[in-house]
Amino acid sequence: MKKEPIHYPWVWVGLVFVVLFSVPWYFPKGSIALIIFGFPLWAWMAILMAFVMSAYLSFMLHKLWNVDEEEEE
Amino acid sequence: MDQQLTFGGWNGITILVIYGLMMLGIGYAVYRKNRKAHDSMEDYYLGGRNLGLLVLFFTLFATQYSGNTIIGYAPTAYRMGYAWFMSVPYMIIIIGGYLLFAPRLYKLSKKHKFITPTDFLKHRFQSKGVTIFATLLMIYGVGNYILAQFVAIGQGVAGLTGGTIPYQIAVVFFVVIMLIYGWLGGMRSVAYTDLMQGILLLIGVALLVIGAILTWGGLPSAADYIKAYEPEKIGVPSSDLIKTWFSMLILVGFGATMYPHAIQRIYTAKNQTTLKKSLGRMAWMPFITTGLVFIVGLIGIKAYPGLDDATSEQLVGLMANGIAGISPLFYWAMIILFGGIVAAIVSTADSALLTFSSMVSQDIYGNFISPDASEKKKLIVGKVTGVFAAIVLLLLAWYPPGTLFQIFVLKFEVLIQLAPAFIIGLYWRRLSSGPVLIGMIVGAAIAGVMTWTGHKTFLGFYSGIWGLLLNICICIIGSYLVAFTAEAKKKVDNLLSA
Numbered sequence: 001m002k003k004e005p006i007h008y009p010w011v012w013v014g015l016v017f018v019v020l021f022s023v024p025w026y027f028p029k030g031s032i033a034l035i036i037f038g039f040p041l042w043a044w045m046a047i048l049m050a051f052v053m054s055a056y057l058s059f060m061l062h063k064l065w066n067v068d069e070e071e072e073e
Numbered sequence: 074m075d076q077q078l079t080f081g082g083w084n085g086i087t088i089l090v091i092y093g094l095m096m097l098g099i100g101y102a103v104y105r106k107n108r109k110a111h112d113s114m115e116d117y118y119l120g121g122r123n124l125g126l127l128v129l130f131f132t133l134f135a136t137q138y139s140g141n142t143i144i145g146y147a148p149t150a151y152r153m154g155y156a157w158f159m160s161v162p163y164m165i166i167i168i169g170g171y172l173l174f175a176p177r178l179y180k181l182s183k184k185h186k187f188i189t190p191t192d193f194l195k196h197r198f199q200s201k202g203v204t205i206f207a208t209l210l211m212i213y214g215v216g217n218y219i220l221a222q223f224v225a226i227g228q229g230v231a232g233l234t235g236g237t238i239p240y241q242i243a244v245v246f247f248v249v250i251m252l253i254y255g256w257l258g259g260m261r262s263v264a265y266t267d268l269m270q271g272i273l274l275l276i277g278v279a280l281l282v283i284g285a286i287l288t289w290g291g292l293p294s295a296a297d298y299i300k301a302y303e304p305e306k307i308g309v310p311s312s313d314l315i316k317t318w319f320s321m322l323i324l325v326g327f328g329a330t331m332y333p334h335a336i337q338r339i340y341t342a343k344n345q346t347t348l349k350k351s352l353g354r355m356a357w358m359p360f361i362t363t364g365l366v367f368i369v370g371l372i373g374i375k376a377y378p379g380l381d382d383a384t385s386e387q388l389v390g391l392m393a394n395g396i397a398g399i400s401p402l403f404y405w406a407m408i409i410l411f412g413g414i415v416a417a418i419v420s421t422a423d424s425a426l427l428t429f430s431s432m433v434s435q436d437i438y439g440n441f442i443s444p445d446a447s448e449k450k451k452l453i454v455g456k457v458t459g460v461f462a463a464i465v466l467l468l469l470a471w472y473p474p475g476t477l478f479q480i481f482v483l484k485f486e487v488l489i490q491l492a493p494a495f496i497i498g499l500y501w502r503r504l505s506s507g508p509v510l511i512g513m514i515v516g517a518a519i520a521g522v523m524t525w526t527g528h529k530t531f532l533g534f535y536s537g538i539w540g541l542l543l544n545i546c547i548c549i550i551g552s553y554l555v556a557f558t559a560e561a562k563k564k565v566d567n568l569l570s571a
Contacts, residue, residue: 006500019322023319024309025315028309029310030305035297037292037293038293040307040309042309043158046162050158057168057172061353065172065176067345067349
């Protein structure tokens with residue numbers, strides 16, 4: 001059978017880490033610190049990780065889900 | 074709160090009527106082109122399994138993002154602050170949820186001609202118990218979801234037109250239109266109207282955020298205000314909010330993919346490449362939908378400070394009114410936003426209603442009541458039941474509960490209990506029907522009891538997640554306790570071979 005994303009366990013482990021670090025639990029609670037263009041630093045990190053998430057999922061879709069052209073009508 | 078709303082009245086009514094006519098027009102055109110659709114369930118409920126990229130993407134998009142995305146999420150950002158950014162990643166991670174099972178399920182659905190999600194469960198587990206309970210859970214989840222959309226139509230329209238169009242009339246008007254074009258063209262009507270509705274949604278959101286920035290200043294000035302007057306909304310989120318963030322990622326990531334009308338859309342794709350590309354685009358949409366609405370909510374903190382929870386639910390109406398007062402250009406921009414919001418709601422409701430009908434046709438009537446009935450007969454039963462259900466839900470919608478966000482959470486708790494059956498069931502041959510059924514029942518019971526006794530969360534995590542945890546344990550441990558012969562393995566191998 002042609003490979004599907006489910007066949008690559010380590011990629012999923014990677015995704016779990018991306019999701020884990022997309023949530024700002026590692027910043028000291030309550031602190032505001034720097035605000036740049038309306039977002040505090042912790043929010044910029046969350047935004048960055050959201051982009052990483054989308055890019056990672058796009059990668060999984062396009063590179064790991066192989067479609068056999070002959071199978072398609 | 075009585076406000077002199079600048080727009081509404083006849084302009085609002087005009088837009089609604091034009092919009093309704095457009096939907097009917099599309100529905101009628103689809104009907105004319107596909108008259109045979111009423112003889113075949115595959116044709117009527119799944120558009121002949123032939124949706125192309127543009128239509129599939131927009132129906133996935135417009136169905137996923139409902140009225141709640143605009144009307145409910147902006148107030149949530151207003152109340153919660155920057156932590157509500159979570160609404161972007163938790164919508165993105167849904168695609169991760171799909172990746173777990175969509176590729177395989179698509180292949181199987183084509184091979185075995187699945188119409189509803191339950192068709193897969195019936196095929197895989199060959200168990201009356203699993204089939205019945207899963208159908209019940211899905212009907213409940215979808216019914217609840219449709220109800221939420223009806224409530225949103227009424228609140229949205231009444232709020233945005235300052236009550237010129239009363240709540241009840243707004244709901245009835247759009248439900249009737251939905252029923253007509255849905256009846257006429259099935260999935261094709263729904264998908265093509267979704268195309269139009271999805272575009273309106275995007276335009277509406279863009280106009281809202283641009284209007285808000287031009288009226289009250291951009292995020293930097295809102296941030297300064299929030300830092301000065303409500304710093305807890307901009308500081309690093311509290312432990313409770315962090316737990317909510319993780320909860321939502323899990324709940325929505327798995328739960329949203331388990332929506333029956335979302336699973337059905339997997340079945341409708343023309344081919345795998347179309348499905349792949351559609352999902353790929355969906356992975357980026359949250360930035361320009363929930364992301365922009367989130368920013369609007371934050372600007373709202375500065376624009377309309379100090380609103381209590383109940384009034385904050387009207388935030389989008391208040392802000393749209395404020396923006397509309399600037400100039401005629403902005404006025405009409407907000408009228409278009411108004412159309413976009415209604416579009417978002419209707420595009421979700423019509424999909425859910427159609428799936429509801431398909432489940433009645435196939436899973437209830439076709440499965441248990443009259444298996445030998447013709448496709449045409451099953452279709453009629455589904456369609457008529459759909460109309461009755463819509464009427465019942467419409468009556469329920471006239472007495473709307475709490476704030477919109479709470480309704481949203483209740484459905485996931487229950488639908489997510491199907492995830493093990495689908496996701497584990499697709500790959501693990503040993504997963505057995507008995508444990509699956511018990512797991513589903515226990516999971517749903519936990520979620521239900523916890524929520525209804527007022528314990529929506531335990532240790533900061535939603536009841537649905539606790540239910541899912543126990544559900545998975547029962548599925549796995551239970552399946553190991555059940556004897557698994559070589560013959561059984563061969564049988565399941567056969568069922569699951571794509």
